[in-house]
Structure formats: C-alpha cells, structure tokens
Amino acid sequence: MARFRFTGRNTQGEAVHGELAASTRDRALEQLVGQGIAPVEVRELQERGGFLSGGGWPSDDDLIQFTRQLYTLMDAGIPVVRAIQGLREGSNNARLKAALETVAADLESGKEIATALGAHPKVFPRLFVSVVRVGETSGKLAAALLQLYQYMEVDKETRQQIKSAMRYPMIVTGAMFVAVFILNWFVIPAFEKLFKQFDAELPWQTRLLVSMSEFTIAHGPVILLTVGVAILAFRRFIRTPDGRLWWDGFKLRLPIVGPIINRATLSRFARTLAMCIQAGLSMDHALNTVAGAMDNARLEKGTRQMRARIDRGEGIHQAAKASGLFTQLVLQMLAVGEETGRTDDMMNSVARFYEREVEYDVKNLATAIEPILLAMMGGMVLMLALGIFMPMWSLGQAVGLGQPGG
Numbered sequence: 127m128a129r130f131r132f133t134g135r136n137t138q139g140e141a142v143h144g145e146l147a148a149s150t151r152d153r154a155l156e157q158l159v160g161q162g163i164a165p166v167e168v169r170e171l172q173e174r175g176g177f178l179s180g181g182g183w184p185s186d187d188d189l190i191q192f193t194r195q196l197y198t199l200m201d202a203g204i205p206v207v208r209a210i211q212g213l214r215e216g217s218n219n220a221r222l223k224a225a226l227e228t229v230a231a232d233l234e235s236g237k238e239i240a241t242a243l244g245a246h247p248k249v250f251p252r253l254f255v256s257v258v259r260v261g262e263t264s265g266k267l268a269a270a271l272l273q274l275y276q277y278m279e280v281d282k283e284t285r286q287q288i289k290s291a292m293r294y295p296m297i298v299t300g301a302m303f304v305a306v307f308i309l310n311w312f313v314i315p316a317f318e319k320l321f322k323q324f325d326a327e328l329p330w331q332t333r334l335l336v337s338m339s340e341f342t343i344a345h346g347p348v349i350l351l352t353v354g355v356a357i358l359a360f361r362r363f364i365r366t367p368d369g370r371l372w373w374d375g376f377k378l379r380l381p382i383v384g385p386i387i388n389r390a391t392l393s394r395f396a397r398t399l400a401m402c403i404q405a406g407l408s409m410d411h412a413l414n415t416v417a418g419a420m421d422n423a424r425l426e427k428g429t430r431q432m433r434a435r436i437d438r439g440e441g442i443h444q445a446a447k448a449s450g451l452f453t454q455l456v457l458q459m460l461a462v463g464e465e466t467g468r469t470d471d472m473m474n475s476v477a478r479f480y481e482r483e484v485e486y487d488v489k490n491l492a493t494a495i496e497p498i499l500l501a502m503m504g505g506m507v508l509m510l511a512l513g514i515f516m517p518m519w520s521l522g523q524a525v526g527l528g529q530p531g532g
Contacts, residue, residue, distance in 0.1 A: 147224030393480035400473035
C-alpha cells in the first residue's frame, strides 16, 4: 500500500492538501474525487530503506493491540467504520495507519470487512482475515475478534518463551567461538615463540594447537570468507520450498530443543484449529486456514495433505494418522472429538496441555543445556592445559633444575 501527498480544491474552491493511502495513483484520484476534492497534484511518497516514516510493518504487539481495541469498540456497539477510523487516528505504525485508512474508505464504499482487510495481506495475516470473515458472516464479529486476540496473545507468549530460552546457550556458544579465535590468533603464537626459544620437544597436544593457530593465521581471510558465503548460501537455501521443508524438519529432530519446538508447533496447530472450528469454518476450510498459519513447513505440508484426504472422504483422525506428524495424544483427542462432535474442545485441551509442557520445558531448558556447555568449555580448558600450561610447567622445572644449586 503506497502513500500519496495531494493538493487540490474542495467544492467551495478552497485549496486543500494532505496525505492518503491507496494501492495505485488512480485509486488515490478516485478517493479524492469521492471526497469532493478536485485534485491538482498527486505525488507518491517514496519509502526510505524499506520503511515509511513512523515504522515498518506492524509488529505482533501492534496487531494484538488493534484487535483488542477493535473488539472493545465493537462489543460496545460502535459502528465498524467509525471504530476503524478512530483506531487509525490512534495508531503509531505508519503502514497499519495507511492500511486502516484504505479499509475505512472501502467499508464506506460498501465492501465487506474481511474483503477490505484481505486487500492488505502483509498487514493482516490470512488467519486474521478468515476468522473475521466467519464472524462477519455469522453476525458474531466481536466474539471472533476476542478469539483472535486471545489466540495471538498465547501464540506470542509461546514464541517469546522459546526465544528467551535459546538466548543463553547462543550467547555462551558465541562467546566460546570468539575465545577460540582470540586464542588461535593472539595467545598461542605468543607461547609458540616462547617454546621455540628453548628448542624443546613439544607434546602432540601443543603441536596440534600450534598447527591450528598457524592455519588460522595463514588462511584467516579465506576462512572468514568461506564461513560468510556458507551462511549466505544456507540462508538462501532455507528460503526455498525444499530448503524450508528440510530445515523445519531438522529443527524438530534437534536434541533437547527439538521436542520443545515440536510441542509448541502442535500447540499452535491445535489452538488454531479449535479457533477456526469455533468460528464456524468447515473442516476443509479450517485446515486450509490452519496450514497458512503454521510457521513450520513440515507441519504445513502435512496439514494440506490432511485436507486433501478429507476432501476424498476420510475422517480427520484417519487423515492425521496417515500424515505421521502427530503424537498419540493429538490423534486420540481427534478421534474422541470426531466421535462426539467436540473437536474444538478436544483441540483446546491439547493446546493447553502442550502450552504447559512448553512453559515447563523452557524454564528447565537452561538446566538441561548447562551440562553440554560445561562439557564443551571443559574440553577447551583441558586442551589448553595439556597443550600450553603443562609444557610451560615442564619448561619451568627444567630451567629450575639447570640453575646452579638446583
């Protein structure tokens, strides 16, 4: 959605100017004419560095706040156009503000709410638009917005827990790599000069460290360039469909962290499916929406395969079992939900269970990872002790014995 600065004259012939949001310049001209303004000049504002003044794309907090406020206004009986216009004035995000301005104009022209929101896929996700569409069709828009708000709150909290849990091991691992680089580049060469002065026979551990240091210094730029190219190539690879599918599957197989990511992903699947069913979506439509809301390509592919099986007449339990992606708990709950017609309640129970599991695992993640980090640090210290300090100790003893009176 682009922004345009305009100057023109109103119906009284007075000069007016301002800014508006529109998909194209022609659309901007139509908006001005519809407002009774004869445009004199309409100029598109250029983005700087991918951002408009006032911020980039809306964050999770922006959308959560918008959804909560819109629910409150709708629940209080405020007309939707007036509510969105009011929220647009109070928004601090330029892109969200521009999108809401266009949404309000579309609503005034007679478009449906979901259609107006769906014209801005980078601002309002497909899950958001789908649930709003169902709420609008069923006349329960406020309830649908409340469900969206609660879902986004829980989803954001789960993702933040995983990120905070991973921060500590990543910092420690990064610090260890920096320490190894400093040792290879500065510390070991200094000790190597000292060892050469005594012309002593060095143990294999010391020779290994010296060889690693010499290789690092001699080929340092090549090593850094190779690592940089490998990182860029890897990032480009995981952006491809096949690469993302492999990477998302690999993350689920990681020790310690993989099970947590798997539980969080299953929780998101269950919570989203329950919300879609409660909103009134059919099962095939619900699964299509759930697949679009997944941030794991492997589970997204499995969900789409489930939908294809259901379209062929299979039950949801049978389709989920054939995918091979779900735990016995999820499969059992789907079976019970399918038999009783309460799949949404069963999925909410699954989501709550896995959310508690993720919360517990995240709190204990540092404790589980600490032995691995300590073993790595211990191995590094042991290598230094055997390769540098033991030879230094031996050389010190030899010098002491060689002195008069020793």
